Amino acid sequence: MKKMLWRLIISSIFFILGIFINSSNAKLILFAASYILAGGDVVKRAIYNIKEGEVFDENFLMSVASLGAFLIGEAPEGVAVMLFYQVGEIFQDYAVGQSRRSIASLMDIRPDYANVKEGDKLIKKDPEDVKIGDIIVIKAGERVPLDGIITEGSSMVDTSALTGESVPRDVGEGSEILSGCININGVITVKVTKEYKESTVSKILDLVENASSKKSQPEKFITKFARIYTPIVVGIAVILAIVPPLIIKEATFSQWIYRSLSFLVVSCPCALVISVPLSFFGGIGGASKKGILVKGGNYLESMAKTEIVVFDKTGTLTKGVFKVQKIVAENSPEEVLRLAAYAENYSNHPISISLKEAYNKEIDSKLISDVEEISGHGVSALVDGVNVLVGNDKLMNKYSIPYSKYILPGTVVHVAKDGNYAGYILISDEIKEDSHKAIKGLKDQNIKDIVMLTGDNKSSGENTAKELGIKKVYTELLPADKIEKVEELISQKSEKGVLMYAGDGINDAPVLARADVGVAMGGLGSDAAIEAADVVIMTDEPSKIVQAIRISQNTLKIAYQNIIFAISVKVLILLLSSIGYASLWAAVFADVGVTFIAILNAMRALKQK
Amino acid sequence: MKKTFKLEGLNCANCLAKMERKISKLKGVTNVSSNFFTAKMIIEADEDFMPEIEEAASKIVKKYEPQVVFTVE
Numbered sequence: 001m002k003k004m005l006w007r008l009i010i011s012s013i014f015f016i017l018g019i020f021i022n023s024s025n026a027k028l029i030l031f032a033a034s035y036i037l038a039g040g041d042v043v044k045r046a047i048y049n050i051k052e053g054e055v056f057d058e059n060f061l062m063s064v065a066s067l068g069a070f071l072i073g074e075a076p077e078g079v080a081v082m083l084f085y086q087v088g089e090i091f092q093d094y095a096v097g098q099s100r101r102s103i104a105s106l107m108d109i110r111p112d113y114a115n116v117k118e119g120d121k122l123i124k125k126d127p128e129d130v131k132i133g134d135i136i137v138i139k140a141g142e143r144v145p146l147d148g149i150i151t152e153g154s155s156m157v158d159t160s161a162l163t164g165e166s167v168p169r170d171v172g173e174g175s176e177i178l179s180g181c182i183n184i185n186g187v188i189t190v191k192v193t194k195e196y197k198e199s200t201v202s203k204i205l206d207l208v209e210n211a212s213s214k215k216s217q218p219e220k221f222i223t224k225f226a227r228i229y230t231p232i233v234v235g236i237a238v239i240l241a242i243v244p245p246l247i248i249k250e251a252t253f254s255q256w257i258y259r260s261l262s263f264l265v266v267s268c269p270c271a272l273v274i275s276v277p278l279s280f281f282g283g284i285g286g287a288s289k290k291g292i293l294v295k296g297g298n299y300l301e302s303m304a305k306t307e308i309v310v311f312d313k314t315g316t317l318t319k320g321v322f323k324v325q326k327i328v329a330e331n332s333p334e335e336v337l338r339l340a341a342y343a344e345n346y347s348n349h350p351i352s353i354s355l356k357e358a359y360n361k362e363i364d365s366k367l368i369s370d371v372e373e374i375s376g377h378g379v380s381a382l383v384d385g386v387n388v389l390v391g392n393d394k395l396m397n398k399y400s401i402p403y404s405k406y407i408l409p410g411t412v413v414h415v416a417k418d419g420n421y422a423g424y425i426l427i428s429d430e431i432k433e434d435s436h437k438a439i440k441g442l443k444d445q446n447i448k449d450i451v452m453l454t455g456d457n458k459s460s461g462e463n464t465a466k467e468l469g470i471k472k473v474y475t476e477l478l479p480a481d482k483i484e485k486v487e488e489l490i491s492q493k494s495e496k497g498v499l500m501y502a503g504d505g506i507n508d509a510p511v512l513a514r515a516d517v518g519v520a521m522g523g524l525g526s527d528a529a530i531e532a533a534d535v536v537i538m539t540d541e542p543s544k545i546v547q548a549i550r551i552s553q554n555t556l557k558i559a560y561q562n563i564i565f566a567i568s569v570k571v572l573i574l575l576l577s578s579i580g581y582a583s584l585w586a587a588v589f590a591d592v593g594v595t596f597i598a599i600l601n602a603m604r605a606l607k608q609k
Numbered sequence: 610m611k612k613t614f615k616l617e618g619l620n621c622a623n624c625l626a627k628m629e630r631k632i633s634k635l636k637g638v639t640n641v642s643s644n645f646f647t648a649k650m651i652i653e654a655d656e657d658f659m660p661e662i663e664e665a666a667s668k669i670v671k672k673y674e675p676q677v678v679f680t681v682e
Contacts, residue, residue: 052672058623093620096646103646213642213651226626274622274645281646 039082088592155186164291214296237263262577275598283555286608303552307497322354329423376478441546
């Protein structure tokens, strides 16, 4: 690069001397020297490529354009084309280098080493060589190399590289810790639970890197455009050089060849080929910095056209942390809670967890048998020889157990013992504070429809929706009903509109897949969510959806600006030069100058707010 | 199978697009995607053909950008 710069400087000096010197022989020598210094490499490459049968090679076309100018007696123009082309290339290389560095720094979450404990010693190892069950030590300031569980010590960790969240988290013995975070102060000892290839950090990096393989419409357009653009422009150049001088009386070959040379100069679609993918990749990178992982350029593009946003309630808009609020029993409340906790022992549903937490005693699993989960209803089990039913109204109806219907803010869990009603437990969930911000943000974005789906009962679902200001809500849905509802909503949107579904990715994977864009919330540490969704939000803030839509709109705007700018400048210069109003200088600008500006513009996509 | 390659020293985006097109036409290749900014190329192909594809791809890369070092990541 440095060497090239010096060559161009000396070449420019020769060029300027050549313009001012009077002797025509000296002029030609100076121009030739200037040309060889600036463009020798280009010509050499051109000759090499022509031998390989590559006609539409950029080097070849530039060489023809500049040497052509020499031949028709426009030597200064010929030198200028090469000189400015090369200067432009230096600018371009600089801009590409800058954007590569920005992208690299975005992805600079890869840990370099792990301190593995072997006996009393700490050995520095490549994270790829660490196995599950190994004990590693992470000191203050170090990056967590692998996912694991803290066995000793406590500290604050900076998760911003994964979540975009700047407030550090407190972790201590027993906490799960994810690779890619930075340990801020204490020393912690961690038992590794995942190999490097399966760890959070390498999953995120894979995801972002592979995102460029799913291309957006503008990217696909550019790929097609690039393929035909060069042959067409070169074809017109040939026609322009030959036909007018043969048909029109006053037209001379040298005049029309000069005009056609401009076409050769702008025949590279470089500006578009570089800047459009950079805009999308930059948008994806910028979003990942904010804790929003987008799995492809196509999804990034789609989000800008969001018309309907469908939210799952539990765990998405609400905290998904249930608490037993009230127990109403026919006889003994303790007994109702005990039976419920036992029957739900094997379930990981948030409601089951809250029952077990409220019970807060050892559960003797030997006493439980014949557990049957009835999807969307509840569970039936044999507990200590007693037939227990735990579930919603539907379950009671199914077994024809008389019960009273309650309209309460929360989930009512009925418990029946040997076919007799025993009582109910009221469990409720809290709305996330961030949900209000999310709904308001979506309304400000003029999203046509905001819908909430939930498997919960009517009163609890409608309560939540009302509090958040969501007008459309569908309650008491089984997992299969959710897909049906989403399909129904998809048929209501306009042809180009997009339906986005946001859920926690745990039991709604099919719905995530069916939506135009499936967003999984709280992806941090959940493989299922990362797998199923098109967009993963690493934190549990639904307002990131608003941010994601904004990033998408921004990125598209930048990509379209570049497409329109580059194509219109090129077409303008082509038109002007074909009627003789633009010089080769302008053509060089339309080539490298436009590329440089387009790259700078595309780099804005990396810095998303 | 999927294999990722690094193209060190890559500096022409249009050349990369051309390489991608040529490589995707090789026998056994099902998909090629490349990223100019990370200078990486992912080739998806039939496992049996992979060794030949790798060799051919390396030649194609060298043809467009002789200075590029093409290696398996």
